[in-house]
Amino acid sequence: MMNPEELKNDALIQLMKKNGFSDDFIQMHFNLLKRVAVSRALCKDCKGLYMCSQPSKGQRLILNRVPVPIEEIEYCDFALVENRKKELMNSYVYCDIPYDLMGIDLETVSYTDEQEQLYLRLAAILHQKVSKGLYICGDLGVGKTYLCTALANSLVKKKERVAFVKVTDFFNRMRSFFNTDSQQIDKNISLLKKADYLFLDDIGSEAVSEFVRDDILFRILDYRLDHSLTTIFTSNLTKEELLKHYQYDRKEKSNLMNAKRLLERIDILTDDYVLSGKNMRRKQQC
Numbered sequence: 001m002m003n004p005e006e007l008k009n010d011a012l013i014q015l016m017k018k019n020g021f022s023d024d025f026i027q028m029h030f031n032l033l034k035r036v037a038v039s040r041a042l043c044k045d046c047k048g049l050y051m052c053s054q055p056s057k058g059q060r061l062i063l064n065r066v067p068v069p070i071e072e073i074e075y076c077d078f079a080l081v082e083n084r085k086k087e088l089m090n091s092y093v094y095c096d097i098p099y100d101l102m103g104i105d106l107e108t109v110s111y112t113d114e115q116e117q118l119y120l121r122l123a124a125i126l127h128q129k130v131s132k133g134l135y136i137c138g139d140l141g142v143g144k145t146y147l148c149t150a151l152a153n154s155l156v157k158k159k160e161r162v163a164f165v166k167v168t169d170f171f172n173r174m175r176s177f178f179n180t181d182s183q184q185i186d187k188n189i190s191l192l193k194k195a196d197y198l199f200l201d202d203i204g205s206e207a208v209s210e211f212v213r214d215d216i217l218f219r220i221l222d223y224r225l226d227h228s229l230t231t232i233f234t235s236n237l238t239k240e241e242l243l244k245h246y247q248y249d250r251k252e253k254s255n256l257m258n259a260k261r262l263l264e265r266i267d268i269l270t271d272d273y274v275l276s277g278k279n280m281r282r283k284q285q286c
Helices: 004-009 013-016 023-028 030-042 077-090 116-126 144-158 166-175 182-194 210-226 239-247 256-268 279-286
Strands: 059-065 071-074 134-139 163-165 198-199 230-235 270-275
Touching: 004 210, 030 059, 071 270, 077 144, 116 134, 116 144, 116 270, 134 256, 144 163, 144 198, 144 230, 163 166, 163 182, 166 210, 182 210, 210 256, 230 270, 239 256, 256 270
Parallel strands: 134 230, 134 270, 163 198, 198 230
Antiparallel strands: 059 071
16 A cells, blocks of 8 residues: 555656546556656656666666556667667678767768768769769768768668678778688678678778789679679778779789779779868867
8 A cells, every 4th residue: 555645746646647547546556556657767867878777778667558557668769769770780781880870861960061062962872863883082080981871871771782891890801711711701792792882981091912902892893893883982092092002012012903903993983072171070079
């Protein structure tokens, strides 16, 4: 039996009384109602999953009357957002996108005046108004990856098969398989070759070798060129600088012809776009 003061002060019970539940009904199910009320109270003033106090993070008790009252579990709004991010990430054929960028797309992303024309070019790709990809060149932190991530997420939401690759990380993974698991290398190459849309982020940042240039990157881009598949690059290097980057391997061995063959495919696959502006990452840290 609950005391009158508890009945008076409990917000959940007051809400039930407001909606026509009798005192007898409330007293009969008081322990259940209190569990739900305590769970609700734990969510008060919560700012995110990082400060969640529930026994199971992101899950709280709710009351359902079917026809007698029972307690059920629901995800809070923060957990629903995180679940949508995880679901979206799992829908990529390959995904190197930072988790905190999984919540943006071209409908919600913000952009500066300097980024507006690139935003429109990316939106044209989303709506299939252009057939060629883009080679987006620009300084550090101007928003190349940010806007491309928004496009990639939008494409995945349209059920397109999308691969988003951090170039340096990808090649480091492939090198780790070089002497141990060649099948894993072939599997990843196949994923990138056949994706409807391939994003190669920060190309030119990786260490060059014949394995990187000829055995992986050339195979991927040659296939995509033959099958007219959309490819988008971001880089701090111009195409001319990228040619010099791929001309020499770690041993300073020059192979200009192979570098030209690679750049020819990049050139045919893409239109050039130079993105200018201030370093947004530094601005955010100020």
